[in-house]
Amino acid sequence: KAGVTQTPRYLIKTRGQQVTLSCSPISGHRSVSWYQQTPGQGLQFLFEYFSETQRNKGNFPGRFSGRQFSNSRSEMNVSTLELGDSALYLCASSLVTGGSSYEQYFGPGTRLTVT
Amino acid sequence: DAKTTQPPSMDCAEGRAANLPCNHSTISGNEYVYWYRQIHSQGPQYIIHGLKNNETNEMASLIITEDRKSSTLILPHATLRDTAVYYCIVRSQGEYGNKLVFGAGTILRVKS
Numbered sequence: 001k002a003g004v005t006q007t008p009r010y011l012i013k014t015r016g017q018q019v020t021l022s023c024s025p026i027s028g029h030r031s032v033s034w035y036q037q038t039p040g041q042g043l044q045f046l047f048e049y050f051s052e053t054q055r056n057k058g059n060f061p062g063r064f065s066g067r068q069f070s071n072s073r074s075e076m077n078v079s080t081l082e083l084g085d086s087a088l089y090l091c092a093s094s095l096v097t098g099g100s101s102y103e104q105y106f107g108p109g110t111r112l113t114v115t
Numbered sequence: 116d117a118k119t120t121q122p123p124s125m126d127c128a129e130g131r132a133a134n135l136p137c138n139h140s141t142i143s144g145n146e147y148v149y150w151y152r153q154i155h156s157q158g159p160q161y162i163i164h165g166l167k168n169n170e171t172n173e174m175a176s177l178i179i180t181e182d183r184k185s186s187t188l189i190l191p192h193a194t195l196r197d198t199a200v201y202y203c204i205v206r207s208q209g210e211y212g213n214k215l216v217f218g219a220g221t222i223l224r225v226k227s
Binding site for chain 1: 147149156158159160164210211212216217219
């Protein structure tokens with residue numbers, strides 16, 4: 001079974017631009033969560049989508065948004081990029097959502113550099 | 116904020132058991148203990164989870180104290196490939212959604 005895939009793997013953008021990252025979950029998984037990882041803040045939860053609905057949202061500004069499609073693939077968008085948005089963006093997929101979702105499977109991440 | 120406390124780093128000799136402690140003194144009755152690890156430049160990987168009984172799988176063993184205020188992840192025969200950051204996470208069975216709250220974790224260095 002193929003794992004979680006994320007595209008692109010690396011991205012360089014300029015301040016003020018916007019960016020869209022993509023995540024394809026494991027086949028059959030309906031939950032996709034997004035995380036930001038930086039050296040200073042560590043791994044922080046951005047949001048989760050389940051059956052095309054946002055289930056949960058972390059403490060990030062509205063410039064960070066996401067969506068999920070009917071095939072469970074998810075995209076996240078960051079508008080008006082700032083230098084501090086440089087990070088590794090990870091997505092995780094799970095079969096279900098909520099307390100019984102014991103295992104979450106992470107993708108390799110997208111490394112975003114904002115210059 | 117993370118509900119767990121872990122040592123920032125540990126060393127282990129290759130072939131020996133690696134014992135990674137985690138303190139979760141405020142854990143409540145319906146909260147599970149999860150362990151994930153992150154090898155450099157990769158996404159985190161699920162290792163094991165438990166509620167109150169000790170658990171074992173092909174990767175590791177999880178020992179939870181009787182009062183559930185602390186736990187230990189055991190890698191029985193550590194290899195160089197086990198060098199990673201190990202995260203101990205507490206999460207409720209009834210929690211809404213799949214949010215994981217990661218702390219700083221423990222950097223495990225396995226040395227030959």
